[in-house]
Amino acid sequence: MDALNPMASPDPAALRLSGALPDWNPEADDALIVRAIREETPDVKTFVLAPKDPCVFRYQPGQFLTLDLNIGGESINRCYTIASAPTRPHTISITVKRVPGGPVSNFLHDNIRVGSVLHAVGPMGDFSCFAQGTPSPSPKYLFLSGGSGITPLMSMARSFHDLAEPRDLIFVHAARSPVDIVFRNELELMARNQPDSFRFAPICEADSPREPWHGLRGRLNLGLLNHIAPDYKEREIFVCGPAPFMAAVREMLKTAGFDMSRHHEESFDFAELAKAEPEVAAEVEIAEGVQAVQEALAPGVxxxxxxxxxQKRSIECRSDMFVLDAARRAGVRLPSSCAKGLCGTCKSKLISGTVDMKHGGGIRQREIDAGMALLCCSKPTSDLVVDR
Incomplete structure (x- = not known):
């Protein structure tokens, strides 16, 4: 207590530095207060979050949070990779790119202010060079990111930097122009701080209106990769970016004879959620054939x-099929991302009926008790009415 005022409340900052704080538990309180907002580029913002009551975040660099938002009276779940590092555990940050027409990114950019409250679950995910089961530690890494896909790799790089780990790390980032390089100043500072172990190599496709680009230009290709990291075949490679970027990198490395067991990429693309739509006709045609075979093999299902x-749509779903899979095959559009019961994007209210759900942490027990389910990992055990 304050010596001059024995009734004064403890300083929150002093509490956070006391070293005796509990871990953040979204099951107990999922509310996070927006403590700061930083403009990274003209269309990218970072939101720095902290719990109402002092506690610390525990996570692996590269994991993500799922935000539970109410936009226009509709509940929307959206995943965002954590950009901050667990080495600074008192706050956690997400970095969001404004997507034209994207309901969530535009809501966050236009409506969230310092002091706003966001609700989240997590952290989750296994895309991390620190995670169990990965071949880490490796003495040499190559990070390849495109656009807003930089966030999980930034979390890993920040962690290495804070820990002063003696790792040889090359960070390659592809951007449209110099003004679009997310975290540019910080990455350049990290390179100055660790000249013997950290190299930052941005690649731009074009100049910015007020800044001509004199660095590496174009799109990432094998020639540029050999120039930047001639020893790339000796490195553990982590990749994140838009789906076409990751596919191009994958094909480039395969063509070059890279050992793909040392290639790691984010398994689902959060940035594509707003644009994702099933390929209806092809999937229905394939599904009908698959279902006929399944029924012949398992007539008792x-x-x-x-x-x-x-949507005023009704479909049929076998008891050995996930609801999301059956919906997609029937041409019903539903939000989804990981299809592993992790991210919570497909979380839906069951108005009636029951399911057998085997989730991976993307839903809280109180939500299950309230009749919510993750459609990607739920098989029906009765007829269902879903609030979608």
Whole structure:
């Protein structure tokens, strides 16, 4: 207590530095206060979050949070990779690129202010060079990022930097122009701080209106990669970016004879969520054939009716099939991302009916008790009515 005022409350900053704080538990309180907002580029912002009551975040660099948002009266879940490092555990940050027409990114950019409250679950995910099961530690890394896909790799790089780990790390980032290089100043500072172990190599496709680009130009290709990291075949490679970027890198490395067991990429693309739509006709045609074979092999499996109340659509779903898979095959559009029960994007209210759900942490027990389910990992055990 304050010596001059024995009734004064403890200083929150002093509490956070006391070293005796509990871990953040979203099951107990999922509310996070926006402590700061930073403009990284003209269309990218970082939101720095902290719990209402002092506690610390525990996570692996590269993991993500799932935000639970209410936008226009509709509940929307959206995943964002954590950009901060667990070496600074008192706050956690997400970095969001504004997507034209994207309901969530535009809501965050236009409506969230310092002091706003966001609700989140997590952290989750296994894309990390620090995670169990990866071949880490490796003495040499190559990070390849494109656009807003820089965030999980930034979390890993920040962690190495804070820990002063003696790792040889080359960080290659592809951007449209100099003004679009996310975290540019910080990455350049990290390179100055660790000249013997950290190299930052941005690649731009074009000049900015007020800044001509004199660095590496174009799109990442094998020629540029050999120039930047001639020893890339000796490195552990982590890749994140838009789906076309990751596919191009994958093909480039395969063509070059790279040992793909040392290639790691984010398994689902959060940035594509707003644009994701099933390839309806092809999937329905394939599904009908698959279902006929399945029914012949397992004639005793029950088929249930799934009604999507808001879309006024009804489909059939076998008891050995996930609801999300059946919906996609029938051409019903539903939000989804990981398809592993992790991210919470497909979380939906069951108006009636029951399911067998085997999730990976993307839903809280109180939500299950309230009748919510993750459609990607739920098999029907009765007819269902879903609030979608």
């Amino acid at each position: 029950t088929t249930y009716t799934i009604e999507f109340a808001k």
